[in-house]
Amino acid sequence: MNRRRRQWALKKNLLRAAVLSFAVSCASNAAFADDEHRGRDDDHSGRHPKVEHVLLVSFDGLHEQDVARCIASNACPNIALLAKAGTTYTNAHTPGLSDSFPGLAALVTGGTPKTAGLFYDVSYDRTLYAPSDTSCTGLQGWNVVFDETTGIDAMNGGALTHLDGGGGFNPQAIPHAKIDGVCKPVYPHDYLKTNTVFEVIKQKLPGARTAWADKHAWGYDWLNGPSGRGVDDLMRTEINSTDPATGTDYTDVYSHTEKFDDLHVQAIINQIDGKDSKGDATVGVPTLLGTNFQTLSVAQKAPVAKGGGYLDASFTPGPQVSAAIGYLDTSLGRMVAELKQRGLYRSTAIIVTSKHGQSPADHTKLVKNGDTLSKLLESNNYFDASGNFGQANTKSGSLNDGTGLTGTGFIQTDDVGLVWLRDQKQLAAAVKTLKDNLSCNAPGICADGPGAYILYGAPLRARFGNPAEGRTPDIIVQPNPGVIYTTSTKKDAEHGGNAPDDNHLGLVVFVPGAPGAGERVRDRVETTQVAPTILQMLGLAPKLLKAVVSEGTQPLPGCEERRF
Known part of the structure; x- marks a missing residue:
């Protein structure tokens, strides 16, 4: 009996050890092999090196077709090397909406807007009070604006003169909520409904450090997660600030955006070198670091007549897009080279993807006949007929200065329409009005073809949550x-919705030492699967992310935990 017990105990311990061990099978570093045999990162032990760092890079606007085409044409040698060494997911998609907020939230929380609570950087919440209502006694319902105006430079409609957004939050952009009977300000990190990979890593890996750089200095504070402390080094850079060298912001032309994105490349290099993003202090290499690039997005939006966008439905890049992809590829090469120089390449997983795509790639499909959606709803008394709703309609006339109107509802339009009705009791009537005006002829909303839809009621609740909750x-x-939904002559593409060119993204994952070099996974995956995969790479349980538990989000196929 004692012998059997000892045998069972031994088996139990072996089983426990097996459950605790795993190998990530996304990719191999066998490609780059010639480079590696010449580098200082070589490991001749035959063992798979442990992933100690993860570099997450979002090339905003990067479609799967961009990745496939540039690799085939030798236009992106660094992306091609990463794909050859790693796994390329050819059927990756955003979770139903493709604005930067839900797009990035998917990557770092594992959740869709239903769980993360982020639908757009400019949205609406019926439960919130105005920034000026510090007692939470007035009307509820506020147009939540967490963009370039979240920085203090924008206070009282001020000019965005500082690259760091002025060095603090604009109090006129911070709404209030009544929480446990107390009226409290709602900062962007308070607004996120779930935790992030940054928070989990800091909580579960002793001594771990996290870093991120993005396009808005203060609106992206939500990356810190509800704790408010998830990102140790959240770089404060504002793309809409005025460049003193040009007198314009950094979005006027893609080549100017490169200057802004170069700041992020240098930040990553500084962090790989063990410095903070500014390069001022020695703080150690982050366990999770990453950044966002805007150059490609700006080039894709630029008018086709001026060299922007694509030349055809096959994603043949125009001059600006071609140059932007070349720039992004060179930037990736700089970051990888620094990892090798510092001996970190064989312990760093690299994920290249995007928050969103851009629509349409095929210029012949472009339709710009104005914001007919807003006009139709306004003219039928679902909103103020004079447009008195939204952050531009303030009592003072200054953009998002905290004097806006409460309880008005809101419409957010780009290549999608998000509608928060002034009176939710009008839902059935509003839907009928929309369905009666589906054509592209005025006052129609141009939603009468394949791929178009109006989502409301039970299907909307199942996918995105209950509107009654606010x-x-x-x-x-x-x-x-x-x-x-625009007549602007400054752009021929947009994002935010769920059109194919919005949601079908590039996704390449490299994990040092794991088998499967050059694999192409054709299964449909969601970008929400990146977050649990990051945790798994670092030896952490994906279920530490609340959104992963809530939505049942799985790690990327080929990256699932293997038990021995």
Whole structure:
């Protein structure tokens, strides 16, 4: 009996050890092999090196077709080397909406807007009070604006003169909420409904450090997560600030955006070198570091007549897009080279993807006949007929200065329409009005073709949450692919919705030492699967992410935990 007990105990211990051990099978570093045999990162032990760092890079606007085309044409040698050494997911998609906020939230929380609570950087919440209502006694319902105006430079409609957004939050952009009977300010990190990979890593890996750099200095504070402390080094850079060298912001032309994105490349290099993003202090290499690039997005939006966008439905890049992809590839090469120089390449997983795509790639599908959606709803008394809703309609006339109107509802339009009705009791009537005006002829909303839909009621609740709780839109309108609700001549593409060119993204994952070099996974995956994969790479349980538990998000196929 004692012998059997000892044998069972031995088996139990072996089983426990097996459960605790795993190998990530996304990719191999066998490609780059010639480079590696010449580098200082070589490991001849035959063992798989442990992943100690993860570099997450979002090339905003990067479609899967961009990755495939540039590799085939030798236009992106560094991305090609990463793909050859790693795993390329050819069927990766955003979680139903593709604005930067839900796009990035998917990557770092593992959740869709239903769980993360982020639908757009400019949205609406029926439960919130105005920034000026510090007692939470006035009307509820506030247009939440966490963009370039979240920095203190924008206070009282001020000019965005500082690269760091002025060095603090604009109090006029911070709404209030009544929490446990107390009226409290709601900063962007308070607004996120779930935790992030940054928070989990800091909580579960002693001594771990985290870092991120993005396009808005203060609006992206939500990356810190509800704790407010998830990112040790959140770089404060504002793309809409005025460059003193040009007198314009950094979004006027893609080549100027490169200057802004170069700041992020240098930040990553500094962090690989063990410095902070500014290079001022020695703080150690982050366990998770990453950044966002805007150059490609700006080039894709630029008018085709001026060299922007794509030349055809096959994603043949125009001059600006071609140059932007070349720039992104060179930037990736700089970061990888620094990892090798510092002996970190064989302990660093690299993920290259995007928050969103850009629609339409095929210029022949472009339709710009104005914001017919807003006009139709206004003219039928679902909103103020004079447009008195949203951050631009303030009592003072200054953009998002905290004097806006409460309880008005809101419409967010780009190549999608998110509708928060002024009166939710009008839902049935509003939906009927929309369905009666689906054509592209005025006052139609151009949602009468394949791929277009109006989402509301039970299907919307199942996918995005209950509008009655305050944050989820009452109606989501996905117009015909190619439609942008604008007459602007400054852009021929946009994002935010769920059109194919919005949501079909590039995704390449490299994990040092894991088998499967050059694999192409054709299974459909969601970008929400990146977050649990990051935790798994670092030896942490994906279920430490609340959104992963809530939505049942799985790690990327080929990266699942293997038990021995």
